[in-house]
Amino acid sequence: MSHRSISKMEYVHVGVIGVGRMGARHARNLAGLIPGARLVGLADPDREAREQLQKELDVPLGFDDFRELVHRDDVDAVVIASPTEIREEVVRECVAAKKPMFSEKPVAADLEATRRIAALVAQSGVTYQLGFMRRFDPGYAHAWEQIRAGAIGRPTLIRLTSRDAAGPPLEFVRASGGLFVDSSVHDFDLARWLMGDEVETVYALGGCFVYPEYGAAGDIDAGVVALRFCRGGLGLHDNSRHTGYGYDIRTEVLGTEGSIQVGYLQSRPVVLLRDGRGSHDCVKDFLERFRDAYVAEMLHFIDCLRHGKQPSVGVEDGQRAMEISLAAVASLQSGQPRAVESLREPTPSDGRGAV
């Protein structure tokens, strides 16, 4: 069943693969916050977790094996939140079944697999949306619109900060691909999208300041990256696994006529004044910060399916961002600036921003 026929249906019947943290989040959103969708099935070999979520959300179908879900005639579209290792396999199955996909990032476990998926999706014409949710955050989406509308003139310099309240377990770090691949990839996507340009070279530095065990595992817990864009624009990125105060995502784009800043530190709208100081609490984590973004990206996915449109963020965006991440890793290891490898040169037909 292709997305063309979906566009004539009243509801899109969605199955979710994987009921971990992100899968459960998408399932809950689909169950209650996406008017055009019906959550009809879950697939996860962890039967206990899956059945609990099925019950909580009144989901009729449940499978151990994602293939059964993918090939059901009454499942119109699939949300992929399974472990990264099997992601390529899942995508291949969905393409075979002509099922539109919304996939959590990353596209796949490595760049080669990512490129294979990009080629496969492009050839098949099956709809694919990547979970770069920051683009759907009301703040980031508004900033992008403002930039596109010329509010800051021509974008020239971007600053991107990503920081976690506290670092993940060592096992997660080991499997994550490292700080730049796992986390900064979101910033590299924002960088491309907000600057409306491709990244040409990167120069990265890093260190282990809080979690020496990450260093022993070959990773860093904080890093910075200087970016050069194809049309000459400049960029700076910093990332840290640990802040001690909360989750902190901020971006600023300076242009020839002004600047736009996105992000916030204060969680609840309460200021306490006492003992000569004013204070407020901070944002806890990404589920809090990007709560609306996770809903908005799914609304976009369903809306695209129902109206025969292409999602605004696809597999190629994931590939490009990963290429920047890998260039940052290479720069970190070599101590030298590195060019970003690309499948092809960016062209005006990309329809990207107006720099």
Added chain:
Amino acid sequence: MSHRSISKMEYVHVGVIGVGRMGARHARNLAGLIPGARLVGLADPDREAREQLQKELDVPLGFDDFRELVHRDDVDAVVIASPTEIREEVVRECVAAKKPMFSEKPVAADLEATRRIAALVAQSGVTYQLGFMRRFDPGYAHAWEQIRAGAIGRPTLIRLTSRDAAGPPLEFVRASGGLFVDSSVHDFDLARWLMGDEVETVYALGGCFVYPEYGAAGDIDAGVVALRFCRGGLGLHDNSRHTGYGYDIRTEVLGTEGSIQVGYLQSRPVVLLRDGRGSHDCVKDFLERFRDAYVAEMLHFIDCLRHGKQPSVGVEDGQRAMEISLAAVASLQSGQPRAVESLREPTPSDGRGAV
């Protein structure tokens, strides 16, 4: 079916009476965001609107007459969002059917009806929660906890601002009971709740500055009220139907050791800097500002039903707040301070705050 038996059930099956703006909001929240609830029925004589919402939210039951909904065995609890005029009638029917109620404010169209409902609910023991949603806003709830925990010492002075972006249609104003009854009632409830005390006297001033037609209809479009609490605390409230910039709800409580401020003006976390100025957008309306509060109050209602607890905000709170509103109206008309009439004196057994 009483709420005692509900507490043993897995889900609370809820019917919503009224599918206007607030009824639809509660229905959508119940359909997607309240894990312990199942939305099973809607009642509204406006069949078209009701059926559209039934379809959107997959609601099996629909009735023109709310009585049918109330007396269904498979409806465990009722959300009352019907017009104020029939509210007393609806409550009587729910009490007769022993159905727990969540009611939009006001409790009833006038103080006499409100007092009758308060007595009826108290005698029957049927669970009743009033829709003073601000108490469930994460900001206000946190401020209240902080105050209760002694963060500002003993509360001594409260400032409450309520402002709408733009005034409602004249017909709404005519039926609303006036600015102090329709809108300030939320602030009067906050005043009681955050100060942990009852209001003893009020002095009100008002005027018509933007909407002369409100004045012709006997109302004001802006007003201020000075409040005296029973234990000596002080209060100030201002309210305006029109700001020109957005919806603006702010409260500050000063205590003997500090102060706490709740509220915000900025909507999206984006600052645009250009032409020598920094700027941001403002909050649009109460549905945006109190989006989370509407969900949280319903979670509380369902949670109370499932665990046999009394809701933290009841019909008496509605009555008290309305008494303050009416005292403000009387003060406005007489030009003199007015004592707040009460059913009874506040007593320590109220369990209210520690001033």
Added chain:
Amino acid sequence: MSHRSISKMEYVHVGVIGVGRMGARHARNLAGLIPGARLVGLADPDREAREQLQKELDVPLGFDDFRELVHRDDVDAVVIASPTEIREEVVRECVAAKKPMFSEKPVAADLEATRRIAALVAQSGVTYQLGFMRRFDPGYAHAWEQIRAGAIGRPTLIRLTSRDAAGPPLEFVRASGGLFVDSSVHDFDLARWLMGDEVETVYALGGCFVYPEYGAAGDIDAGVVALRFCRGGLGLHDNSRHTGYGYDIRTEVLGTEGSIQVGYLQSRPVVLLRDGRGSHDCVKDFLERFRDAYVAEMLHFIDCLRHGKQPSVGVEDGQRAMEISLAAVASLQSGQPRAVESLREPTPSDGRGAV
């Protein structure tokens, strides 16, 4: 020597009467920050303090008796920062000597003396500026300009907060005339000035929450006032001798097309983020908050003298504000709203704002 001849002089030679906290502040400002002025003399019976300040600031003349200073031919203008009790006497002497005066507030110790001074100054034509420094604060001055330029439409409602970090010694309170006379008088002046209107009636409430000894002395340590302006505008004021967090002066004016807010809580531009919270320090006291305003008001005084202009804030403003303060005291004592007594009705020739 009248201010007419001053306007032809290159520098205004100024003498300061009183070297207490405010006198010393004005002396230091005159010595270093007012290009058109020369500080030539100090008068204070406290010889030690006076001589120390003379030495610090290289001031040639020093007198125990202010009369000697006032009648010196080489003193062109006088800053009056002597105790309130002798203020009328000092003004009479200055008028007799035709010396332009800058006087700290209040004009005089009571309303009768204030009215006598107002009449005397008006008859004599001697230049008189009153130290309502808030009008010269860059924030308040800018807000006033914006309001006058129509930025918020027609002003309709004003909120004024004044709070001290901690209360003054009991002796000060005893001699101060009380909270509304000593402190709120600044807010009442702001109210008239920013609304461009006169206050018609006030209603005041108060209490003693932190300093019971103030109550024993017949004063309050916190109070609120509701204001009605002649053209219908509304106002709210709250004042507290104690915050526990710092010095806090904030004002907001709502108009028919928008609102303007003045004030800030954060002192140094530093935010510390740790332990899940962001925090900043608060403003300490009025000398910090209004540092620039004290300079700007003196620049205005000297500028007026050198260019033959009338100061923008005069003895009548002091009288009007004191009348509002006294009405607030009377309202507090009687429990009833009180009309503000005035020498005369406000007339269009007042040149006041455009409400």
Added chain:
Amino acid sequence: MSHRSISKMEYVHVGVIGVGRMGARHARNLAGLIPGARLVGLADPDREAREQLQKELDVPLGFDDFRELVHRDDVDAVVIASPTEIREEVVRECVAAKKPMFSEKPVAADLEATRRIAALVAQSGVTYQLGFMRRFDPGYAHAWEQIRAGAIGRPTLIRLTSRDAAGPPLEFVRASGGLFVDSSVHDFDLARWLMGDEVETVYALGGCFVYPEYGAAGDIDAGVVALRFCRGGLGLHDNSRHTGYGYDIRTEVLGTEGSIQVGYLQSRPVVLLRDGRGSHDCVKDFLERFRDAYVAEMLHFIDCLRHGKQPSVGVEDGQRAMEISLAAVASLQSGQPRAVESLREPTPSDGRGAV
């Protein structure tokens, strides 16, 4: 006359060399805001400007030739604000006359001259303070104290932004040494000082986005720099000659236990709300932003002289910062990261920060 004898004097008699923008600012501050100083002389070949300033500030001595000022017995200390080209000559003269110096940055026109001055000053023992005023800004000074007190744990990452409202004239740019030497040198000094560490390597990128004429003159109008500190810390810096909104200096230091942010965008404490937006004005220029810092650094200089202390920021700090600037220029030109050349390795005896 050495600073040892000054420490016994009541006032330090200061002469200022150069009456351009910075010289005039220092002269005005010395005339009015530095209690322990007396401004006794000015030197500048521009006689008209000098005599006007002498008159404004009542300065007795004036010279075309700075040598005359330097060698006066009644001049205890010298402020050097003369053009960079003659700075080495002026310092030599001051050293010969044993006159303590406060010098505007840069120390000298190039690194060789800077090193010669550093050696000369070190050998002579004459007191020398460099005008890195940001260290004396109340915000930066407070942040440094907090960091030293352990408020953020061990500093690990610094972000430094410097932006001008609009670029200087082309002639200024030509003589300035370029963006990194002229402007970023302040950030490089902050970086060393706040991190308590030396910069080991830099990597710089830049471009000309607003002022193509700067590019034709061999300079950039915006640049970014990634920094690596000796003990492993990371840094990011961005600088732009043009914002379109105002002057914008912000710094953030992340540590192992928290973060500290310094800087602000809002100039006057006024927020205007209308047309659905809130807005405020921005900081105009460095004279506004660092007004207090210019006073505080001079107070420190005079205080050091009077109490026989060494200024906290000296010629070596200027040399180190310039070395970083020049490394950034070299990196920009080569496209490769560059090590920072240093006179010597940093050692624990430096007494610098606790990283």
